[in-house]
Amino acid sequence: MKVDLRGLQPNTMAWMNAMVAVTASMTAHGYVVVVHDALDAELRCALFGHALPELFGLPFDTKKRSGVFSNGPHGGYDGEVPNQILESIPILNPAEPGNIQDFVGRLWPQGNPGFCDTIESFAKNVLEMAQTVERMTLEGLGVCEESIAWQLSSQSHTIKMMLYGTPPDNAELSLADNEVISLGAHPDDQMTTVIVQHEVGGLEVKVDGGRWLAVPPEPGTLMFIGGDQLTLVTNGRVPACIHRVIAPPSGHERFSVLLSRRRKGDPMLRAMDELIDEDHPLMYNPCRHEDYRAFRLSEEGRRLREHNPLKVFCGVEKHGSVE
Numbered sequence: 248m249k250v251d252l253r254g255l256q257p258n259t260m261a262w263m264n265a266m267v268a269v270t271a272s273m274t275a276h277g278y279v280v281v282v283h284d285a286l287d288a289e290l291r292c293a294l295f296g297h298a299l300p301e302l303f304g305l306p307f308d309t310k311k312r313s314g315v316f317s318n319g320p321h322g323g324y325d326g327e328v329p330n331q332i333l334e335s336i337p338i339l340n341p342a343e344p345g346n347i348q349d350f351v352g353r354l355w356p357q358g359n360p361g362f363c364d365t366i367e368s369f370a371k372n373v374l375e376m377a378q379t380v381e382r383m384t385l386e387g388l389g390v391c392e393e394s395i396a397w398q399l400s401s402q403s404h405t406i407k408m409m410l411y412g413t414p415p416d417n418a419e420l421s422l423a424d425n426e427v428i429s430l431g432a433h434p435d436d437q438m439t440t441v442i443v444q445h446e447v448g449g450l451e452v453k454v455d456g457g458r459w460l461a462v463p464p465e466p467g468t469l470m471f472i473g474g475d476q477l478t479l480v481t482n483g484r485v486p487a488c489i490h491r492v493i494a495p496p497s498g499h500e501r502f503s504v505l506l507s508r509r510r511k512g513d514p515m516l517r518a519m520d521e522l523i524d525e526d527h528p529l530m531y532n533p534c535r536h537e538d539y540r541a542f543r544l545s546e547e548g549r550r551l552r553e554h555n556p557l558k559v560f561c562g563v564e565k566h567g568s569v570e
């Protein structure tokens with residue numbers, strides 16, 4: 248479902264209508280396509296026409312300096328697997344002062360003000376938009392203002408810049424309907440993710456229990472999806488959106504930029520009190536994100552991927568209530 252959020256003022260009829268539509272889409276599918284001016288034509292061009300090609304065009308050893316390598320995928324520069332058809336580079340908490348400059352300093356010791364400005368604007372605008380959609384979703388579910396304010400302010404965020412290449416002929420790849428999959432079906436383990444695609448599409452979401460729906464890369468739209476953390480804190484009201492990426496056609500590259508939000512630090516994640524009642528008994532036991540992430544990266548977690556790993560990890564149906 249697509250919802251236009253341009254120029255909306257809180258406490259107006261138009262805001263209320265948009266909120267109802269956002270909540271309906273999030274509770275039905277775990278995603279909403281948002282029309283928003285977070286990314287105007289100029290910023291889109293600066294991002295996809297300059298910043299990303301410049302970043303991914305850097306030598307491999309330079310890209311490796313972009314962040315700290317961590318134990319799991321996407322913790323730092325991710326692109327050294329032979330035959331890998333996707334590279335990704337994260338910046339942690341880019342809206343916090345100094346983080347983008349530090350990142351840029353590691354890649355371009357002589358500085359790169361153009362890149363800094365572009366990423367700063369992207370992070371600021373898309374973060375605001377993500378917070379608006381999170382607020383609407385929770386308001387629409389009947390969560391009180393105090394809990395919404397806490398929820399919005401207790402999250403960290405990461406930008407992930409991604410490049411998908413054409414798969415080499417000899418690569419071992421998974422196929423779906425004769426299309427090559429660059430990134431297999433999965434729910435995100437974070438709270439929410441905004442995905443911005445460039446001209447070459449490829450993002451697909453699973454709807455109605457099994458059908459794959461292509462999300463076209465329309466300028467002016469951003470894809471907002473809920474992840475497992477949101478499912479847990481909303482007591483299952485918002486399902487985590489299962490999505491995947493189809494490889495770009497031969498001879499094309501695909502860029503995307505993501506902004507994902509997750510609970511800050513590693514406190515227990517638990518369902519919000521006002522979303523648990525007789526009609527909606529507790530669905531997931533509280534858990535720590537780092538423990539859940541470790542499970543997702545384990546052999547079992549990887550095998551489950553699109554088969555509700557959250558439920559297997561901490562579902563009350565499976566484990567009983569532990570509180």
Ligand SMILES: O=C(O)CCC(=O)C(=O)O
Pocket residue numbers: 409430435442444450490492503505
């Ligand atoms: O590149 C995209 O469109 C989506 C990437 C994604 O789903 C992920 O990195 O988790």
Ligand SMILES: [Fe+2]
Pocket residue numbers: 433434435490
């Ligand atoms: Fe994802």
